Amino acid sequence: MAEGSDDIQALIAQMARLPGLGPRSARRLVLHLIRKRSGQMIQLARLLENVAQGSRECLTCGNITDRDECAICADPARATGELCVVEDVADLWALERGRAFRGRYHVLGGTLSALDEIGPEDLGIPGLVDRIARDRVTEVILALNATVDGQTTAHYIAEALAGSGVAVTGLAQGVPIGGELDYLDDGTISAALRARRRL
Amino acid sequence: MAEGSDDIQALIAQMARLPGLGPRSARRLVLHLIRKRSGQMIQLARLLENVAQGSRECLTCGNITDRDECAICADPARATGELCVVEDVADLWALERGRAFRGRYHVLGGTLSALDEIGPEDLGIPGLVDRIARDRVTEVILALNATVDGQTTAHYIAEALAGSGVAVTGLAQGVPIGGELDYLDDGTISAALRARRRL
Numbered sequence A, B: 001m002a003e004g005s006d007d008i009q010a011l012i013a014q015m016a017r018l019p020g021l022g023p024r025s026a027r028r029l030v031l032h033l034i035r036k037r038s039g040q041m042i043q044l045a046r047l048l049e050n051v052a053q054g055s056r057e058c059l060t061c062g063n064i065t066d067r068d069e070c071a072i073c074a075d076p077a078r079a080t081g082e083l084c085v086v087e088d089v090a091d092l093w094a095l096e097r098g099r100a101f102r103g104r105y106h107v108l109g110g111t112l113s114a115l116d117e118i119g120p121e122d123l124g125i126p127g128l129v130d131r132i133a134r135d136r137v138t139e140v141i142l143a144l145n146a147t148v149d150g151q152t153t154a155h156y157i158a159e160a161l162a163g164s165g166v167a168v169t170g171l172a173q174g175v176p177i178g179g180e181l182d183y184l185d186d187g188t189i190s191a192a193l194r195a196r197r198r199l
């Protein structure tokens, strides 16, 4: 046993399985933490335990929360009639960091995928259509990734809402702020060109 | 609050402080863990808690262990008379992974440094000299990093042991200038150890 104790070896193995880490970075992290074992490491353990025990999905929108309903769904000021549909919670967090959207969300938890046999029911799209009618939503913003599966999903939802009187919109495609043309893929450049606007 | 709950935000902040991580990778890790909250996340929390509570430094050599004396110091088969001096526990782990060394270790916990005002007492070098006499060590292998401070420390220890009758050796071939042991592959470390030379 090279690394101290069975628990230390098990901890390194667990850390090494995390996305973006590997055996070497796991070993370095664990040694760093052991050096700070009475402070940072205990705190991290307690926070992980608390979050693991206390987190659940918001029953209304699918956001991660520590209650039945997340802070956004519980906030009456966010009943703007705008509903932003995202693939996963990471996207919801990214939009909230942008502070530009003041309505509510719906987290699909994935995209339609023929290959992975993920259909509309798996993503709760019938429930989403019900929610849109029930909550008097006036605009659905499909903030899905610009991938094939993301766009397939956006089209499916747009069709499901056709004739409902709800406006269905999507994020504008174009050059990101600070983005250099030379580094963008061709699809992005073409889309930005097609959507060009008068200055 | 963009990210779910106060605990989730605190967890992301703690993770972002770890070496090699930042806010983005911390968010990704936390979301990944929350998705696996009833399995992997709970396990990780418990292991961190156990290791934080159970780890200490071996009273004899400074290795990380969960007992007063580490498994290497407690193993009579490793009383070979060879003592390998390393800067920190990461280096000891790296040498153990190489499986070429069957003696015991001494972890300095750093190197001599005029700049940082780290002197021989701070590294317990007088205690090391005592240990070498007490434990009937016949060869001291100075497996220190090939940095200026590492080599200064090696020379200091070699001088402190001059006239004691103990052979003092150092890792020879395979350690690149400026290289740190923890970053070397196992084969290089083994080769350097086998080719150690008298200083």
Ligand SMILES: [Zn+2]
Binding pocket: A058, A059, A060, A061, A062, A063, A069, A070, A071, A072, A073, A074
């Ligand atoms: Zn919600």
Ligand SMILES: [Zn+2]
Binding pocket: B058, B059, B060, B061, B062, B063, B069, B070, B071, B072, B073, B074
């Ligand atoms: Zn020991």
